[in-house]
Amino acid sequence: MNTPALRLAVVLLLLSAALTLLGVCVGSAGFEDLLGPLLQRQADAEQSALAAQIVWDIRLPRTLGAWTAGALLGLAGAVAQGLFRNPLADPYLLGSASGAALGVALALLAMGGAAGMLGGMMMSAGNTFSVYSGSLLVRLGLTGAAFVGAMLAVLLTLVLSRGVQHTLRLLLAGVVVGVVLGAATQLVLLFSPESLQAMQSFMLGSTAFADWAACGLMGVVWLLGVAIAWALGRVLDGLSLGETTARSLGMPVASIRMALVGVLAIATGTAVAQTGLIAFVGLAAPHLVRSVVRTGYRWLIVLASLMGAVLLMAADVLARWLIAPQELPVGVVTAVLGGAYLLWLMRRNAVAQGAA
Amino acid sequence: MQWRKGLLDMSGPTASVALLAQQLKVSLAGRPVLHGLDISIAAGQWTSIVGPNGAGKSTVLKALAGLLPSAGYVALLGQPLHSLPARTRALHMAWLGQNESTGDDLRVWDVAMLGRLPHQSWLGATSPADHAAVEQALRATQAWDWRERALGQLSAGERQRVLLARALAVQAQVLLMDEPLANLDPPHQADWLELVRALVKQGRTVVSVLHEISMALHADTMVVMAQGRIAHHGPCADAQTHRAVEQVFDQRLAIHALAGQWVALPSNI
Numbered sequence: 001m002n003t004p005a006l007r008l009a010v011v012l013l014l015l016s017a018a019l020t021l022l023g024v025c026v027g028s029a030g031f032e033d034l035l036g037p038l039l040q041r042q043a044d045a046e047q048s049a050l051a052a053q054i055v056w057d058i059r060l061p062r063t064l065g066a067w068t069a070g071a072l073l074g075l076a077g078a079v080a081q082g083l084f085r086n087p088l089a090d091p092y093l094l095g096s097a098s099g100a101a102l103g104v105a106l107a108l109l110a111m112g113g114a115a116g117m118l119g120g121m122m123m124s125a126g127n128t129f130s131v132y133s134g135s136l137l138v139r140l141g142l143t144g145a146a147f148v149g150a151m152l153a154v155l156l157t158l159v160l161s162r163g164v165q166h167t168l169r170l171l172l173a174g175v176v177v178g179v180v181l182g183a184a185t186q187l188v189l190l191f192s193p194e195s196l197q198a199m200q201s202f203m204l205g206s207t208a209f210a211d212w213a214a215c216g217l218m219g220v221v222w223l224l225g226v227a228i229a230w231a232l233g234r235v236l237d238g239l240s241l242g243e244t245t246a247r248s249l250g251m252p253v254a255s256i257r258m259a260l261v262g263v264l265a266i267a268t269g270t271a272v273a274q275t276g277l278i279a280f281v282g283l284a285a286p287h288l289v290r291s292v293v294r295t296g297y298r299w300l301i302v303l304a305s306l307m308g309a310v311l312l313m314a315a316d317v318l319a320r321w322l323i324a325p326q327e328l329p330v331g332v333v334t335a336v337l338g339g340a341y342l343l344w345l346m347r348r349n350a351v352a353q354g355a356a
Numbered sequence: 357m358q359w360r361k362g363l364l365d366m367s368g369p370t371a372s373v374a375l376l377a378q379q380l381k382v383s384l385a386g387r388p389v390l391h392g393l394d395i396s397i398a399a400g401q402w403t404s405i406v407g408p409n410g411a412g413k414s415t416v417l418k419a420l421a422g423l424l425p426s427a428g429y430v431a432l433l434g435q436p437l438h439s440l441p442a443r444t445r446a447l448h449m450a451w452l453g454q455n456e457s458t459g460d461d462l463r464v465w466d467v468a469m470l471g472r473l474p475h476q477s478w479l480g481a482t483s484p485a486d487h488a489a490v491e492q493a494l495r496a497t498q499a500w501d502w503r504e505r506a507l508g509q510l511s512a513g514e515r516q517r518v519l520l521a522r523a524l525a526v527q528a529q530v531l532l533m534d535e536p537l538a539n540l541d542p543p544h545q546a547d548w549l550e551l552v553r554a555l556v557k558q559g560r561t562v563v564s565v566l567h568e569i570s571m572a573l574h575a576d577t578m579v580v581m582a583q584g585r586i587a588h589h590g591p592c593a594d595a596q597t598h599r600a601v602e603q604v605f606d607q608r609l610a611i612h613a614l615a616g617q618w619v620a621l622p623s624n625i
Contacts (some may be wrong), residue, residue, distance in 0.1 A: 035416050065549075240459035241522070244423050247452070249473045250446030294461045294506040 009121035010305035023063030066208020072271035074308020093280035095153035095177035103149020108195035150269035186325030205278035205331030233298030285336040374399040374561035404572035407581035446474035450526035460508025471525030512539040569620035570606035
């Protein structure tokens with residue numbers, strides 16, 4: 001049993017619990033004591049009901065949505081870095097991000113003005129609730145389009161790279177698909193400038209749209225992904241000693257790679273469909289874990305998931321708190337926070353190496 | 357477990373030949389590297405493969421291990437290699453490659469335990485036999501004390517010993533090693549020599565590609581290669597073998613007897 005890994009897992013779970021409480025209490029008026037009226041029976045019945053509604057219908061699903069989306073991105077990041085044996089690999093590198101963006105752009109084009117509400121939602125978190133119920137149809141459409149777009153883009157990448165035998169070819173195909181689909185997205189937006197604002201909120205990422213159904217879906221996908229990745233974890237360890245060594249140990253490298261690409265694509269596609277393109281969580285989470293414990297892929301994948309979840313949850317709380325009642329796009333917060341922390345890590349390691 | 361049925365029958369007449377290749381051809385990136393080799397590696401012996409750079413030594417080793425697409429016939433312990441399930445092959449033939457490792461975050465113990473993968477199901481827990489094999493392998497390469505450390509915290513030579521332990525932990529009948537002495541200092545090269553001799557004494561077959569001719573001359577048998585062909589295959593103590601080695605290196609080295617050993621020295625000094 002790997003004690004440092006277990007310790008980190010417990011710390012991350014405790015942080016998750018603390019951030020859930022905080023996430024429930026932070027809203028358009030900054031920190032609000034909603035739990036007080038909720039827990040005190042003697043309190044004003046009307047106030048208590050309102051608090052319960054805000055907590056159960058909006059803040060809790062949103063907070064847990066941030067957790068599950070972050071967990072999916074952390075999982076996908078760890079799998080991508082193991083699969084490509086490249087510390088710079090991130091969940092979006094098989095073209096899923098640009099595919100999802102194109103899907104959303106096309107859906108916005110098809111839906112016309114109705115989708116404009118989505119953009120409005122980002123700007124005024126205060127009346128999120130009223131917009132929320134009205135945009136349900138639109139949102140379902142966009143979520144589906146994003147997921148289908150992400151999956152089709154990964155399939156296109158696989159076709160272009162003629163399978164998964166050559167990881168470099170796979171990476172290059174992913175880059176090509178990303179560039180071409182990105183250009184197509186820009187073209188679509190050129191013809192429907194009214195969807196630009198909604199598109200921007202998707203590109204920056206937001207946890208505001210997560211409801212219970214989204215949480216459930218992401219949770220199930222996450223559990224499945226972790227189970228598969230755990231089963232293949234030792235094979236990823238073997239692959240990290242080199243492909244020839246892995247094959248000499250009797251591992252069916254090609255089919256395992258295919259399974260891992262599947263986990264990567266579905267985890268990323270699900271997260272992107274629910275929360276848009278959240279930057280940096282998938283790239284940074286595995287590195288943050290590695291800076292604390294050195295471990296094989298089984299634990300790395302679990303811990304990177306928890307790290308991604310905590311990262312995105314913390315970013316979500318900050319995004320709602322910092323300029324309340326306005327709200328920052330959560331993707332901006334993850335990029336700034338994650339980038340700063342990674343830079344600090346690099347500096348610390350450089351100093352440590354210089355001293356040695 | 358199902359794969360146990362695949363265990364090879366080690367008795368009978370096939371047991372004297374560990375690896376057999378006939379008309380073995382390999383092309384890399386469209387260029388023919390091996391031009392139809394016939395080779396027969398005796399079981400229970402240490403065979404070393406030598407030759408100048410680009411002679412095809414590593415390619416032969418990889419083709420014998422079934423790790424390269426090749427044409428021709430290869431048999432492992434009497435069974436056609438292409439018809440063996442990958443897992444059965446992995447149980448009977450262990451491989452130590454040339455420095456391709458990047459697994460810096462893995463613990464030494466976990467690296468050695470990867471050698472037990474052919475014995476395990478992916479989800480199954482490790483058995484007491486796995487633990488015993490890993491401990492034995494780590495002690496044999498004197499890597500036991502670092503078992504809790506990460507591979508990335510070790511020097512190149514220490515890392516090589518861990519990777520050697522990983523190959524030993526398979527406890528395979530046949531052990532193929534490509535440049536196993538890379539990064540090892542002279543005392544640990546001597547330890548490696550002792551280890552190989554102990555393995556051979558247990559009846560294992562060892563095949564190694566070695567750059568250092570003096571080390572390679574400690575083997576039982578030597579395969580001398582040049583330009584994708586076998587120039588000579590004979591006992592290491594044989595003068596004919598020595599002449600073949602000198603010839604493929606364009607007479608730029610000479611093999612001398614020194615203190616009861618064969619030593620290869622540059623011939624122009």
